[in-house]
Amino acid sequence: MRDLFSLKNIRNLVIVTIVFGIIIMAMSGYLTPVFSFIFNPVISTQSWLSERYVAFRDFFTSPRDMATLRAQNQALEQEVAQLQSEIVALQESLSQSEILFTLLDFARSHPEHEYIAATVIGREISPYLQYVIIDKGSNHGIRYGMPVVTEEGLVGRIDAVIANASRVKLITDASMTVNVRLKTANVDAQTTGSITGEISLGMVPQDAEVQTGDVLLTSGLGGTYPPNIFVGQVLSMQSKQNTLFQTGSVQAVVDFQGLSAVLVISDFNVVDISPLVP
């Protein structure tokens, strides 16, 4: 019993009591000012140290992140550029498809002939001559003299052929003459091209009553073109008393400047009448 109240035990009891007292006071919040007083400088120091460490770490690691971001950005830009080029290619394909569908409609509406579709790939180098080059040649069944049309009307005829390309002489060429029929007036006439690509009308009888806007169709005379292909419309007429025929100017129905795709009539047999010409 005497050992129980020994000095050592009493000291331990006091220590335990103080510790429990401190714990209870801390849990109940009585020691918060004391803790604040003690820990605030420590926390401030820790914050300062942490901020400096993060800044130091970022200084060394951020270039790596930037490089990664730049690489990703470059990859994305490349992807965008690729997608944009694909969009352009698709738009071109779409416009090409629209042209081909239009040509197909024309071919379906004129089933009496067989057609070979071709793309215009070039224009004559001499500005005085009206020729275009197409991407189909003798390998595709194209032969000299075959008529060339679009969904709008007559374009010209094949002038020269190689294996995979052909040269088309347009009806606007100065050396090109097309036998036509004026639909309303019901008379035969001829159109002639020019060095500037304009078409003039000639060989119209003086007694024919030709109105502006009268439609010109191929007559089939001469055997160079099939009949009833749209050529153009009469823009104006001139009649002089001392001449045999009326003359006029024609608005071509085909846009020869924007010509991009054509149809070659492959089953039309051109009649060569040159031996009969005096």
Place this chain on the structure above:
Amino acid sequence: MIEYLISPVSFLIAIMLQYGIFSRWTLLSGCVDIVLLFIIAFCLHSNAKRLWLIILFFGAIVGTISALPFYIPLAFYFGVFLLTQQLRKRIMQTPLLSMYLSTFISTLAWHGINIAWLFVKRMPFEFSTAFFEILLPSVLLNMLFSFPVHAITQEISRVITPKGAEA
């Protein structure tokens, strides 16, 4: 040697550009002749010994593609080669002036040949129309385009033959 590889490729590109693009760009009815400009610029800057052979070869190519008779572009481009060689000897220090002068003379000559051929073929046309709607716009366009073509060709020549840049 590299000049003999680069020049045919450049000529082919010029021909493709002409037939595919520039022949469709018209001012009134005239258009720029990139092939002609390129040949002039190339003749002014190239030091290839057999340049005349390259010119004849490409004259033959253009003659084959064109609706004009085969020999017209062939002879014309060779004439351009001779003209530029003469100008190069006489106006050696100012290649740009030679370029402008050659372009002007060659364009007039080219259109003169075309008109003469139309006469020979008895094609109906008015000289005033040919002059005002085709010849004059073409001369203007060729003169305008001669500077960039000259600059491009000069750069190409500097790359492939450093000596050629001095001409």
